[in-house]
Amino acid sequence: MKNFIQTALIFLLVLSSCFAQQEKGIIGYNNWLDSWTEFKPSQPDYGEPTQILSGKITKDTKLLKRDVYLLLGDVFVTDSATLTIEPGTKIIGDFDSKASLIISKDARIIAKGTETDPIVFTSSRDNKKPGDWGGIFILGDAPLNTYGELASLNYGLRPSSTENIAYGGFNIESNSGVLKYVRIEFAGKRTKKYGYLNALTLAGVGNKTIVENVMVSYSAGNSFNILGGSVILEKLVSYRSKSNDYEFNYGTQCQLINSLAVRSPYISSANGSRTLVVKSYDNKEEADTSKRQTFVNAENLTLLNVSDDIKSDMEMGLVQEAIYIGADASFAINKSVLSGFYPAVILDDMIKLNNENLEKIQFTRTYFNNCKGNIFRKGYTNNDDLESWYGSRAFDNLYAKGSDAETFIDVKSSRNPDFRLQVNRIIASNDFIDDDDDDDD
Known part of the structure; x- marks a missing residue:
């Protein structure tokens, strides 16, 4: 009996240890990237467009799977109209007119693809490249931290009315529609005056908007650009962006859950780009300090720099930090994986290292792998205090x-890669028991 009890205790100890290891990074009983993602987006041929989308959409409109749509120029959905897109529909962004789709704040988009039939936005060119077309802008009336109620997009878009590019308000529960099982490829055109557009911009978007299972590939601008609002983002993928994967600004209150960023040192912009940028403002004078500043709560992220020789790439200056946190912003990351960065995190030099500020920046139960330095302060060569603080057992971080x-x-597979954490051959999953309701009663 004594031996049985000892054996049982050892088994339970090993089992609990395994479960503790399994919870970091992206999770799922199965690989949720299967079926709907595409890691070679230049290869599929969707055929010639059969319909054109241009100008303004002012009444409820439905795009059908049987057609291929050419997005021509700046296309605005306005006047409380709803743009509905059937699963499996393909929308081709025109290269010559640098097409963009803008959902104004009184309108909605219902782009609800499926795991086996995703909706695809891609380039019109045969030889597709980052920045071939503009991107998607979704505008809502959720709060910002800027002075005044409203802001407007400054990306060189050409609306018939400034109301069509305005965003912001007081409605935290603003509903701009649904993006689910959607791919956005080769977006992020460059403009002479305003720089790069972003693949998906969510501006003043509220928490009733659903943004899940969205993949952005080969964007020249940011993959996901979040300006204010109060949005929940889940199962997002940013793949080989030239700019930032996820950028948050203007007082956004955001949850980022079970999401992935895969970078390449050979594609990233030489001007500097990161997996996450968390800021409250571009210029402090623009921010209303009486309002809530940016807060991002991240859980189960995998942020990965894929390299054939990460050490050599670091020495050549091709590898940068994964996360940048600006002054007056709050950030919490839990149960996540950061792999292959130099260093893992940079704090803005305007952040004073005191208890108040460190309490606003939390790293807990996070796995730092193959990073040359973990948490640094910009411009400082001695970061021992920061490393010691976040290395405390109280935060339960691993290195x-x-x-x-x-x-x-499996990160090598070009068709079905699996970026879940593998520790001692154990799949990272939070689904230990199949909880599907299979009962016949």
Whole structure:
């Protein structure tokens, strides 16, 4: 009996240890990237467009799977109209007119694809490249931290009325529609005056808007650009962006859950780009300090720099930090994986290292792998205090130097990669029991 009890205790200890290891990074009983994602987006041929989208959409409109749509110029959905897109529909962004789709704040988009039939926005060119077309802008009336109630997009868009590019308000529960099982490829055109557009911009978007299972690939601008609002983002993928994967600004109150960013040192912009940028403002004079400043609550992220020789790429200056946190912004990340960065995190030099500020920046139960330095302050060569603070056992962070093959299940597959964490051959999952209701009663 004594031996049985000892064996049982050892088994339970090992089992609990395994479960503790499984919860970091993107999670799922199965690989949720399967079926709807595309890691070689230049290869599919969707055929010639059969319909054209241009100008303004002012009444409820439905795009059908049987057609291929050419998005021509700046297309605005306005006048409380709803643009509905059937699962499997393909929308081609015109290269010559640098097409963009703008959902004004009184309008909605219902782009509800399925796992086996995603909706695809891509480039019109045969030889597709980042920045071939503009991107998607969704505008809502949720709060910002700027002075005044409203702001407007400054990306060189050409609306018939400034109301069509205005965003912001007081409605935290603003509903701009649904983006689910959607791919956005080769967006982020460059404008002479305003720089790069972003693949998906959510401006003043509220928490009734659903944004889940959205993949952005090969964007020249930011993959996901969040300006104010109060939005919940889940199961997002940013793949090989030239600019930032996720950028948050203007007082956004955001949850980012179970999401992925895969970077390449050979594609990232030489001007500097990160997986996450968390800011409250571009210029402090623009921010109303009486309003809530940016807060991002992130959980189960996998932020990965894929490299054939990460050490050599670091020495050549091709690798940068994963996360940048600006002054007056709050950030919490939990149960996540950061792999292959130099360093993992940079805090803005305007952030004073005191208890008040450190309490606003939380790293807990996070796995730092193959990072040359973990949490630094911009411009400071001695970051021992920060490393010691976040290295405390109280935060339960882990540090390792494993290869990608040792760390993740399968990052080499070009068709069906699996970026879930692999520790001692154990899949990272929070679904230990199949809880599907299979009972016949």
